[in-house]
Amino acid sequence: MDQTKKKIKPNQITLLAPDTRVFVTLINPYGEEAQKSLELSVNTTKQELQSILQQLVKTEEDQVYSFFHNNIELLDTLNQLIASDPEYKLENTFSLTYHPQSLFRIQPITRQTAALEGHEQPVLCVQFKTHGDILATGSGDTTIRLWDMLTETPIATLQGHKNWVLCLAWSPDCKYIASGSHDGQVCIWDVQTNQLKGQPLKGHTKWVTSIAWQPMHLDEECTLVASSSKDGCIRIWSRISLSCLIVINAHQKAITKMLWGGQGYIYSASEDTTIGVWNKTGKRVQELKGHGHWVNSIALHTDYTIRCACFSEGNTDINTKQAKVFYDKILNGKNERLVSASDDQTLMLWEYTSSKPKVRMTGHQQQVNHVQFSPDGRYIVSASFDKSLRIWDGYNGTWIATLRGHVGSVYQVSWSSDSRYMLSASKDSTLKLWSLQKKKLAFDLPGHADEVYAVDWAPIGGEKAGSGGKDRRVKIWRH
Amino acid sequence: MPQHDYIELHQKRFGKRLDTEERARKKAARQPHELAEKAQNLKGLKAKMFNKERFKEKALMKKQMLAHEEKDIEVNVEDVKDGAVPTYLLDREQQQQSKVLTNMLKQKRQEKAGKWDVPIAKVKQMSEGEMFQVIESGKRKQKSWKRRINKVCFVPETFTRKPPKFERYIRPTGLRFKKANVTHPELKTTFSLPLLGVKKNPQSALYTTLGVITKGTVVEVNVSELGLVTQTGKVIWSKYAQVTNNPELDGCINATLLV
Numbered sequence: 001m002d003q004t005k006k007k008i009k010p011n012q013i014t015l016l017a018p019d020t021r022v023f024v025t026l027i028n029p030y031g032e033e034a035q036k037s038l039e040l041s042v043n044t045t046k047q048e049l050q051s052i053l054q055q056l057v058k059t060e061e062d063q064v065y066s067f068f069h070n071n072i073e074l075l076d077t078l079n080q081l082i083a084s085d086p087e088y089k090l091e092n093t094f095s096l097t098y099h100p101q102s103l104f105r106i107q108p109i110t111r112q113t114a115a116l117e118g119h120e121q122p123v124l125c126v127q128f129k130t131h132g133d134i135l136a137t138g139s140g141d142t143t144i145r146l147w148d149m150l151t152e153t154p155i156a157t158l159q160g161h162k163n164w165v166l167c168l169a170w171s172p173d174c175k176y177i178a179s180g181s182h183d184g185q186v187c188i189w190d191v192q193t194n195q196l197k198g199q200p201l202k203g204h205t206k207w208v209t210s211i212a213w214q215p216m217h218l219d220e221e222c223t224l225v226a227s228s229s230k231d232g233c234i235r236i237w238s239r240i241s242l243s244c245l246i247v248i249n250a251h252q253k254a255i256t257k258m259l260w261g262g263q264g265y266i267y268s269a270s271e272d273t274t275i276g277v278w279n280k281t282g283k284r285v286q287e288l289k290g291h292g293h294w295v296n297s298i299a300l301h302t303d304y305t306i307r308c309a310c311f312s313e314g315n316t317d318i319n320t321k322q323a324k325v326f327y328d329k330i331l332n333g334k335n336e337r338l339v340s341a342s343d344d345q346t347l348m349l350w351e352y353t354s355s356k357p358k359v360r361m362t363g364h365q366q367q368v369n370h371v372q373f374s375p376d377g378r379y380i381v382s383a384s385f386d387k388s389l390r391i392w393d394g395y396n397g398t399w400i401a402t403l404r405g406h407v408g409s410v411y412q413v414s415w416s417s418d419s420r421y422m423l424s425a426s427k428d429s430t431l432k433l434w435s436l437q438k439k440k441l442a443f444d445l446p447g448h449a450d451e452v453y454a455v456d457w458a459p460i461g462g463e464k465a466g467s468g469g470k471d472r473r474v475k476i477w478r479h
Numbered sequence: 480m481p482q483h484d485y486i487e488l489h490q491k492r493f494g495k496r497l498d499t500e501e502r503a504r505k506k507a508a509r510q511p512h513e514l515a516e517k518a519q520n521l522k523g524l525k526a527k528m529f530n531k532e533r534f535k536e537k538a539l540m541k542k543q544m545l546a547h548e549e550k551d552i553e554v555n556v557e558d559v560k561d562g563a564v565p566t567y568l569l570d571r572e573q574q575q576q577s578k579v580l581t582n583m584l585k586q587k588r589q590e591k592a593g594k595w596d597v598p599i600a601k602v603k604q605m606s607e608g609e610m611f612q613v614i615e616s617g618k619r620k621q622k623s624w625k626r627r628i629n630k631v632c633f634v635p636e637t638f639t640r641k642p643p644k645f646e647r648y649i650r651p652t653g654l655r656f657k658k659a660n661v662t663h664p665e666l667k668t669t670f671s672l673p674l675l676g677v678k679k680n681p682q683s684a685l686y687t688t689l690g691v692i693t694k695g696t697v698v699e700v701n702v703s704e705l706g707l708v709t710q711t712g713k714v715i716w717s718k719y720a721q722v723t724n725n726p727e728l729d730g731c732i733n734a735t736l737l738v
Contacts, residue, residue: 427706
């Protein structure tokens with residue numbers, strides 16, 4: 001209540017009389033109208049609107065929604081929202097966009113609980129097991145270390161690589177880790193025994209830049225893993241036979257990032273300014289052209305769902321049907337949206353069906369290094385070398401806010417699983433927690449002695465976040 | 480040994496013998512037998528010299544044969560280098576910032592003690608005649624209590640002169656500087672940073688209060704453009720630097736940062 005009073009100045013309120021009725025149309029996040037317009041009283045509250053919407057859209061009973069008009073949120077009654085729009089006339093229908101909100105709330109991260117020593121060289125990549133109970137970190141000292149999150153102590157050191165471990169990825173069922181190193185070798189580790197499976201997989205001639213497993217709803221056994229490298233090739237390996245099944249000569253220059261999407265396509269972003277869309281037999285489906293310089297990072301709006309859908313909070317069972325159900329829900333009958341960040345200081349929103357971008361998002365003043373969709377797919381946050389982060393709308397790419405506060409380039413960014421907070425890691429050795437609702441800094445998290453290279457927030461559970469950097473320490477943070 | 484190219488000339492004019500290739504091939508085939516006979520029958524100094532040459536050749540051949548036999552050579556057997564960077568920084572040339580900074584308490588203690596580990600510890604003593612120029616004033620130019628400073632100085636932004644009748648020390652505007660070229664000793668890069676003040680002039684405390692900058696003076700510079708942060712999360716915006724040149728001779732102030 002207090003917030004609304006601050007926003008609207010006293011001499012600007014022209015509240016309508018309480019018994020006036022207005023025509024309202026409810027619009028879903030994609031821009032389509034739910035039904036013909038409804039006639040509602042001006043004093044309708046948020047709760048009443050929610051129950052109306054639940055009846056109309058026939059969703060699960062516990063789904064909570066938030067309502068927006070021109071990106072201003074409905075906080076108490078419809079009257080306040082109407083008053084904020086000076087151009088609205090009583091004869092027109094009032095458009096209200098609704099967005100599903102997550103039911104649970106993650107507590108913001110405020111302090112550091114552990115500084116884990118062990119790595120002898122800078123920590124390059126950090127990833128939580130989906131349930132958040134084990135953290136895997138890869139470093140320049142060629143080892144991967146597993147840390148137990150309950151006790152914040154080390155579990156095992158996985159040795160087998162001969163050069164810096166550049167990237168690692170947990171399999172969708174979290175029983176295996178695939179990691180790639182600077183000499184082009186890919187290793188698959190069995191987490192239950194903490195051993196290397198077979199031998200390191202050779203094939204790439206230059207360093208491995210990213211690794212992606214096939215999503216669980218496409219393959220329950222998690223047999224296929226793809227790796228991309230500076231030599232421009234994507235190799236698909238089989239976990240069971242430990243051999244390379246397919247080699248895709250994707251690009252002439254280095255591939256900077258690769259993702260395996262839920263619709264079965266592999267997206268590869270490259271330094272030759274294009275993004276290739278491939279299917280798993282190696283055939284090219286589309287070439288997304290539009291950027292003017294290296295494409296640094298890509299993200300899909302279904303990223304978080306692919307990572308976590310088969311698990312649920314509380315138990316460690318793998319539910320493959322649930323994975324498919326959640327995936328279909330977030331896809332909602334459309335195609336996966338892809339956002340790409342480039343050295344030409346712009347971002348672009350794509351769908352694999354067309355080789356031209358849907359939206360071009362400009363605003364950053366230097367290279368954009370990392371981009372992430374929020375877990376619910378509504379927002380995009382981009383981290384750039386111009387020391388700022390920018391928030392964009394996840395559906396149509398319009399700019400929402402700029403977050404300033406870092407004094408050095410922002411390297412990586414990670415979302416909380418309820419899409420309310422973002423954690424950013426920067427060259428200036430601090431992590432910062434940003435609130436999406438207030439669109440500003442929530443907490444400052446100093447503690448690292450040198451640049452922070454990687455950050456990850458535990459997906460399910462969401463209590464802890466881990467970060468690693470040039471000072472060779474892995475730090476755990478929580479509320 | 481042919482003394483000129485009469486052999487080639489003849490070959491060009493009249494062509495080669497029809498069986499030259501076969502003869503050359505057969506001659507080459509006889510070589511190993513001839514060498515073997517030499518190796519077995521030579522004696523004395525000639526044998527020594529021959530054996531030395533042969534040993535070198537054999538060693539080279541052995542290496543080549545080994546190289547051909549090995550099938551599983553790892554082409555790029557690189558040593559693990561220092562300076563590991565993540566994938567997004569690999570293709571970029573990044574400026575390396577030395578980040579291990581002295582923390583605030585240590586700096587405060589050093590300030591109190593007045594002890595500084597400076598690059599230029601001792602400075603040559605400067606006479607007053609070198610520093611000041613006597614300015615005569617008065618109707619008959621007999622009063623000589625005014626002094627003009629011949630060296631570069633720094634005046635703060637809010638500086639206003641005393642009334643000319645009363646000012647003893649004149650700081651000419653041509654010798655007033657606001658910026659210094661500060662070099663970071665570890666990064667080996669130089670930045671042009673604004674001055675904040677003169678901390679200590681080694682010649683005399685008087686010069687410190689006047690703001691005179693000579694070689695060896697410790698000045699305070701604004702380092703906010705470097706983007707340094709302490710471990711507690713505070714942004715560092717000023718640091719000390721020591722002047723390394725004679726600014727009045729060069730026209731600019733060069734200093735090294737005291738990290």
